Amino acid sequence: MNTMNPWLSNPVLEWVIDAVHPEARVASVERLHGGISALVCRIVLSVHGEERSVVLRLFTNAEWVREQPDLALREAASLRRASRASGTAVPQLIAFDETGERCGVPALLMTRLEGLVVLDPPDIRQWVDGMAEALSRLHQVDAADHGWSFTPYCDAGLLDTSSWSQFPGKWREAARIVTGDRPSAASRFIHRDYHPANVLWKDGEVSGVVDWVNGCIGPAGIDVGHCRVNLAQLHGIQAADAFLSAYRQYAGDSFAYDPYWDLVTLIDFAYWPPEVYKGWTDLGFTGLTTELVAERLDLYLLSILDRVSS
The missing domain is CATH 3.90.1200.10 (Aminoglycoside phosphotransferase (APH), C-terminal lobe)
Known part of the structure; x- marks a missing residue:
């Protein structure tokens, strides 16, 4: 595990950086609470001196993934669809790892909403x-x-x-x-x-x-x-x-x-x-x-x- 946090491995953080900006640097990682079926973290990245916050979901519940192996794909498609709503904001999709090839488990990266x-x-x-x-x-x-x-x-x-x-x-x-x-x-x-x-x-x-x-x-x-x-x-x-x-x-x-x-x-x-x-x-x-x-x-x-x- 990366010494910055007890949750995210170096390959996961490397995938996040590749998805956001190749010269980004991870400034902080914070686990978010409120859900019980996946690991969700807020990651603050520094890109050329400017901070950018993103949210990462890792589908760590192995039973859920076995039953629904398309979880990351489904959320990605749902975010794209929901973004068409007028007057109600939703996170914007940045990237997703459908099968866990890069992250070890299926994963989805999205923008962070204020609030x-x-x-x-x-x-x-x-x-x-x-x-x-x-x-x-x-x-x-x-x-x-x-x-x-x-x-x-x-x-x-x-x-x-x-x-x-x-x-x-x-x-x-x-x-x-x-x-x-x-x-x-x-x-x-x-x-x-x-x-x-x-x-x-x-x-x-x-x-x-x-x-x-x-x-x-x-x-x-x-x-x-x-x-x-x-x-x-x-x-x-x-x-x-x-x-x-x-x-x-x-x-x-x-x-x-x-x-x-x-x-x-x-x-x-x-x-x-x-x-x-x-x-x-x-x-x-x-x-x-x-x-x-x-x-x-x-x-x-x-x-x-x-x-x-x-």
Whole structure:
């Protein structure tokens, strides 16, 4: 390993330099937190006396790479596609090592966006409004000919919440709905992992959306639902509902809400016993317990089933 840091080898740093500028010098390396499936570092390079910050993702989870060997290629394609969005910034692709030939594992290098993750805002309504507006802009990107399509993470038919939920029967009802007929929905270019830890803020406004490795074509309701279930865990049902209301306002007639997609994304989180997401605690968020997360998932489920019945 390079003595400057405990994470990146010399071949990796050499690849970064080759991609940015052959005369660049590595000034510093900082590991970034908030994700749990890859090693992400901010690298500051000095090029002819000027500093340039880039972000490197190394796909170090061997099981994930075995299951999806095209991770770096997918994120590269998703970044290129997302860069077409008007009014919502995303990192710009610099280079990617699809197979790990240079870096030992698949890797992707991108520009660094200004801003910080906000998980406990002073004004929750303003916070969810900003995230909803940014998402609505991303969903306006042309969805044609992107090479990856949405698939659920879990088999809802195998869902069993009896070990932790107060309402296992209600979860079985949700699973029956999800395994039934899928409603029609317009195809959109979606982030697939849209939640507060992937949204950056600066001066009270969204400054960018990061982590595009799951970008694909699918229903807008998947992004909306994924963000809502994260908000329900962080701050409760009211925050999740405020996000939905704001998104519907920004998306207008281009979005037809269906609680089915909320259930799909919720089951992704209930498939295993609930826990406090490590990405949140790494970013300094406190106050959650496993018991509180389980309670909030139960209550959120009941609120969605109410929407289904109405």
